[in-house]
Amino acid sequence: MTESAVPRRTIQTFVRRCSSLTRQQHQGLELYADWRLEAPTALTSPALFGNDHPLTLEIGFGMGHSLVAMADAERERNFLGIEVHRPGLAQICYEAGLRQLDNLRVIEGDALAHLRQYGVPESLDRLQLFFPDPWPKKRHHKRRLVHPEHVAFLRTYLRPGGVFHMATDWQPYAEWMLAVMEQAPGYVNLAGAGNFHPRPATRPLTKFEKRGLEAGHGIWDLLFARTEADLTP
Ligand SMILES: C[S@@+](CC[C@H](N)C(=O)[O-])C[C@H]1O[C@@H](n2cnc3c(N)ncnc32)[C@H](O)[C@@H]1O
The missing domain is CATH 3.40.50.150 (Vaccinia Virus protein VP39)
Incomplete structure (x- = not known):
């Protein structure tokens, strides 16, 4: 990525809301931790999924029900979700883990910051x-x-x-x-x-x-x- 392509402003597009997690959401983070990516790695299909299927990135999936449904419906496509809201992240881990969706992974935090650090030009097939x-x-x-x-x-x-x-x-x-x-x-x-x-x-x-x-x-x-x-x- 060229230096000029990096937005200089650090104005955030979200507000961090403090909400406690439900029992199911705690389970999502504990039982299905594999669905949440923590280690920094390139945001590409080969690096995240070990294949070259087309990659969809969804920014701000909220509670994630629709992203889970899309990943479930299109198993030959990879889905990456990035969300700042912890309960949403925990909920989607629960739903994706329960269904053993190998084509879905999520990351917590600001999608723009993650892309800036780990994004690879021309790696996404769809952006949602x-x-x-x-x-x-x-x-x-x-x-x-x-x-x-x-x-x-x-x-x-x-x-x-x-x-x-x-x-x-x-x-x-x-x-x-x-x-x-x-x-x-x-x-x-x-x-x-x-x-x-x-x-x-x-x-x-x-x-x-x-x-x-x-x-x-x-x-x-x-x-x-x-x-x-x-x-x-
Ligand atoms: C209004 S909600 C919509 C959630 C979901 N897409 C839906 O339709 O139900 C917008 C979501 O985007 C998330 N969000 C906003 N800016 C973001 C960013 N830069 N990176 C990741 N998530 C972001 C917020 O945390 C919030 O959960």
């Missing part, structure tokens, strides 16, 4: 960002994960042709995402310029999506592919 914190106040917009600096940084880890899939239930953020992504060099909108994408059948309902639907919100999916063009001078 489902119902990220919308940071609705204007003064907090700089904390949004879909932000020009972050999406340029994330692009370097997608293989050419790899897809960045976003979804949100917050209309102003959906419009912001569309504007940011269409301005971002090196991405193409798979739904055609100016359009949101129909919800892919492969994306399970998430906890925050359910919450949004119950509040009467709409749902917007966006799929952008990394173009072949190399942007480095």
Whole structure:
């Protein structure tokens, strides 16, 4: 990764919430510790899974139910989840361990920081960002994960042709995402310029999506592919 591709700001895209763990979540961390990666290693399929299956990274999987469902449904694909929220990490270890999902691993912490340290350019086939914190106040917009600096940084880890899939239930953020992504060099909108994408059948309902639907919100999916063009001078 080039020095210029590293975002300089250290503004965080999350708030660390202190919540205690349920009994099941304690079991997740104790019985199924193998699903949680602690030792630093390259974030690639060969290093993490010992094979060269396509790798999907999900940033901020929350409680992880939808990521587990996706990994269960697509065993020939590897899934890596990175989340700061400890109960979510513990819950997904429990669910993945129970199902013995060999194609899913998780890491605790800030996905941007992990990528910066251990990410390998062009190693991801898909990048998923489902119902990220919308940071609705204007003064907090700089904390949004879909932000020009972050999406340029994330692009370097997608293989050419790899897809960045976003979804949100917050209309102003959906419009912001569309504007940011269409301005971002090196991405193409798979739904055609100016359009949101129909919800892919492969994306399970998430906890925050359910919450949004119950509040009467709409749902917007966006799929952008990394173009072949190399942007480095
Ligand atoms: C609103 S929740 C959505 C969770 C889940 N995707 C869903 O739809 O139910 C957003 C999650 O993203 C996580 N998050 C935000 N920024 C992150 C980052 N830089 N790295 C890892 N996780 C992050 C938060 O901890 C939070 O759990």
